[in-house]
Amino acid sequence: MDFQPSTRSREFLQRLRRFMHEHIEPVEAGYLRDARALNPDGDWTRWQVPPRMQELKASARAEGLWNLFLPDAELGAGLTTLDYAPLAEAMGRSLIAPEVFNCNAPDTGNMEVLHHFGSLEQKERWLKPLLAGETRSVFCMTEPDVASSDATNMQATVREDGDALVLDGRKWWSTGLGHPNAAFAIFMGLSNPDNDRHARHSMVIVPLDTPGVRIQRMLPAFGEYDAPGGHGEVVFDQVRVPRANLIKGLGDGFAIAQGRLGPGRIHHCMRAIGAAERALELMIERGLARTAFGKPLLDLGGNRERIADARIAIDQARLLTLHAAWKIDAHGVAASMAEISAIKVVVPNVLQQVVDEAIQLFGGAGVSHDVPLTSLFAIARALRIADGPDAVHRSLIAKIEIARHQKRNPPA
Ligand SMILES: Cc1cc2nc3c(=O)[nH]c(=O)nc-3n(C[C@H](O)[C@H](O)[C@H](O)COP(=O)(O)OP(=O)(O)OC[C@H]3O[C@@H](n4cnc5c(N)ncnc54)[C@H](O)[C@@H]3O)c2cc1C
Numbered sequence: 001m002d003f004q005p006s007t008r009s010r011e012f013l014q015r016l017r018r019f020m021h022e023h024i025e026p027v028e029a030g031y032l033r034d035a036r037a038l039n040p041d042g043d044w045t046r047w048q049v050p051p052r053m054q055e056l057k058a059s060a061r062a063e064g065l066w067n068l069f070l071p072d073a074e075l076g077a078g079l080t081t082l083d084y085a086p087l088a089e090a091m092g093r094s095l096i097a098p099e100v101f102n103c104n105a106p107d108t109g110n111m112e113v114l115h116h117f118g119s120l121e122q123k124e125r126w127l128k129p130l131l132a133g134e135t136r137s138v139f140c141m142t143e144p145d146v147a148s149s150d151a152t153n154m155q156a157t158v159r160e161d162g163d164a165l166v167l168d169g170r171k172w173w174s175t176g177l178g179h180p181n182a183a184f185a186i187f188m189g190l191s192n193p194d195n196d197r198h199a200r201h202s203m204v205i206v207p208l209d210t211p212g213v214r215i216q217r218m219l220p221a222f223g224e225y226d227a228p229g230g231h232g233e234v235v236f237d238q239v240r241v242p243r244a245n246l247i248k249g250l251g252d253g254f255a256i257a258q259g260r261l262g263p264g265r266i267h268h269c270m271r272a273i274g275a276a277e278r279a280l281e282l283m284i285e286r287g288l289a290r291t292a293f294g295k296p297l298l299d300l301g302g303n304r305e306r307i308a309d310a311r312i313a314i315d316q317a318r319l320l321t322l323h324a325a326w327k328i329d330a331h332g333v334a335a336s337m338a339e340i341s342a343i344k345v346v347v348p349n350v351l352q353q354v355v356d357e358a359i360q361l362f363g364g365a366g367v368s369h370d371v372p373l374t375s376l377f378a379i380a381r382a383l384r385i386a387d388g389p390d391a392v393h394r395s396l397i398a399k400i401e402i403a404r405h406q407k408r409n410p411p412a
Contacts, residue, residue, distance in 0.1 A: 001323065003082065003322040005083055005085075005086055006079075006080075006083050008079065009082075009084070009087070012065070012087055015064075016068075016090050016101070017090055019060060019063060020091075020094060020097055023059060023060075024056065024094055024096065024097050024100060025094070027052060028094055031050055031052055032095065032096070032372075034052070035049075035050050035227060035228065036227075036369070038050060039225070039227030041225070042217065042218040042220065042230075044178030044232065047179070047227045047228040047230070049179070049180060049228050053096070053099065053100070056096075060102075061102070061133065065101050066101060066102050067131055068084060068101060068103055069103045069108045069112075069263075070108075070131075072115060075131055080325075080329045081263050081266050081326075081329050082322065082325040082326050082329050084263075084266075084325075085270045087103075088103070088267045088270035088274070089270040089273050090274060091103060091271060092271025092272060092273065092275045093274040093277060093278045095372055095376075098271065102131070102133045103267075105175065106138065106139040107130055107136060108264065109139060110130065110137040110138075110139060111127060111130050111137075112259070112260055112263065112264070113186060113203070113260050114127040114247070116259060117247050117248045118247060119244065122205060122244075122245070122247065126183070129183065135181050136176050136179045136181045137176065137185065138174045138182055138185040138186070138208070139185070140171040140174045140185045140186065140187045140188065140206075140234065141154065141171070141188045142171060143170060143171055143172065144172045144233065149388060149391075149392045151188075151201075151254070152197045152200070152254075154188060154190060154201055156168060156170065156171065156187070156189040157190050158187075158190065158191040158201075158204055160243070161240070163242060164242060164243060165240070165242075165243055165245065166238055166239065167187055167189055167212075167238075167240075168238060169189055169235075169236050170216075170234070170235050170236070171187070171234050171236070172219065172234070173231050173233075174232050176230070176231075177218070177229075177232030177234060178215070178225075178227060179228055179229045179230070180228060182229075183208060184205050184208060185205075185206045185213075186206075187203070187205075187236065188203050188253050189201060189202060189204070189253075191250045191251060192250055195251050199251040199252075199254065200251060201253035202247075202249075202253045203247040203248070203256055203257075204241060204245050204246055204247065205245040205247065206236070206245070211240075212238050212239035213234065213235075213236060213239055214235045215232050215233070215234050216232070216234060217233050218230045218232050218233075219232065219233060221382055222377075222378045222382075224375070258333060258334070259333060261340075263333075264387070265340050265343065265387060266321060266324060266325045266328065268383060268387065269317070269321045269324075269347040269348075270318075270321055270325075272347045272350075272380065273314060273317055273347060273350075275376045276310070276314050276317070276350055276351045276354040276355070278372075278376070280314065280358065282358055282373070283306075283310070283354075283362075284298070284307060286358075286361055286362055287303055287307075287361055297361060310353075313353065314350060317346050317347045320339075320342060320343050320347075321343045324339035324340055324342070324343050327339050328340070337396065337400060338400040338401070341388075341393035341396045342397055344388060345390050345397075348380050348384045348390075349380075349390070351376065351379070352377065352380035352381055352384065355373055355377045356377065359373045359374070
């Protein structure tokens with residue numbers, strides 16, 4: 001095992017940190033204020049992107065700090081999962097940096113799907129504008145009417161009708177659905193009900209302006225709409241798209257999803273580690289600067305122990321995540337499922353714990369918009385559900401562990 005990033009990764013990291021320090025950190029709080037002021041409620045039809053985002057994206061692109069997540073050397077930076085990990089961590093310190101560098105979910109996962117599995121026509125029409133940061137995309141898997149942590153429950157349908165596919169169903173928690181530049185969704189639905197459980201579903205590209213696509217509402221997460229992207233509920237009512245919008249083949253949805261989620265979970269977790277580092281830094285600064293009972297806050301009660309525990313937890317989480325990244329690069333996603341599930345349990349919990357302690361040390365300010373802690377807390381809490389709840393990942397780890405045990409110790 002060698003977690004040392006390559007020289008190229010270190011160079012990118014230096015340039016990325018400099019860009020963030022010079023261009024993003026000075027404007028981030030103002031940008032978030034503007035985004036809240038421009039988009040005061042859940043009426044997605046009026047949502048706008050503060051103009052500064054386009055300027056920041058143009059600068060990042062001009063400096064070559066663009067699509068760094070994509071392992072393809074021509075279209076992206078050509079970095080391995082392990083080499084990209086420290087860059088994702090750096091971006092995770094900021095609530096807006098991932099989008100500035102065109103490295104934000106769910107677009108990254110959708111770009112990977114189209115890059116690996118899309119037809120030439122799909123790449124030209126849908127992937128190219130996403131890679132250029134001109135459009136945004138949505139991933140529609142979760143459904144309100146079924147327990148979607150068991151994705152085989154999905155009951156929205158994909159039906160063949162001549163040269164068309166007809167889609168029906170209701171999806172929710174579709175991240176990015178309200179974004180003014182959201183152009184299409186990757187819709188996952190039941191197409192082959194008689195196949196094996198993991199070969200029943202298909203992925204289909206649906207332009208969001210297709211007749212029959214109806215956005216019902218945006219869903220607040222902890223009271224915040226996360227405009228201008230948000231998370232929405234959307235109905236697909238006899239939506240007809242050309243058969244050419246099918247990604248790979250009928251019944252291939254799960255095979256595609258597995259490839260999409262492996263590196264994507266490394267990205268989520270490394271960004272969460274960056275967020276935890278930021279929360280810890282804020283906590284230390286506040287604890288040194290503010291005094292109560294004649295002492296800096298950090299010297300009161302168990303606050304120093306809390307700092308130490310946060311440092312230990314973050315470093316453990318990072319090592320576990322780098323190990324999973326290394327294993328994906330060395331042995332592939334299929335061989336790394338237990339490691340990927342392990343970080344998906346550990347890292348959001350670490351972030352949640354660290355942010356919770358930071359909020360506590362900030363007192364009332366901690367739950368205001370003056371510091372980004374409530375947003376970081378919401379990210380952590382939601383991440384313990386999104387992309388598979390903790391319990392589902394734990395059950396997968398246990399299944400793999402027990403199978404390994406039984407292989408080593410076959411019944412007599
Ligand atoms: C902020 C946010 C963004 C999201 N973005 C997207 C997106 O872009 N696209 C998309 O398709 N979805 C998205 N999701 C949805 C997310 O992936 C689902 O919410 C998740 O998969 C869980 O499905 P569910 O909500 O139906 O929960 P359910 O399946 O109803 O599960 C609820 C609970 O049941 C328990 N449970 C389930 N299985 C087990 C088990 N095996 N053992 C023990 N307990 C268990 C767990 O406590 C679990 O949390 C997002 C969610 C959030 C909160």
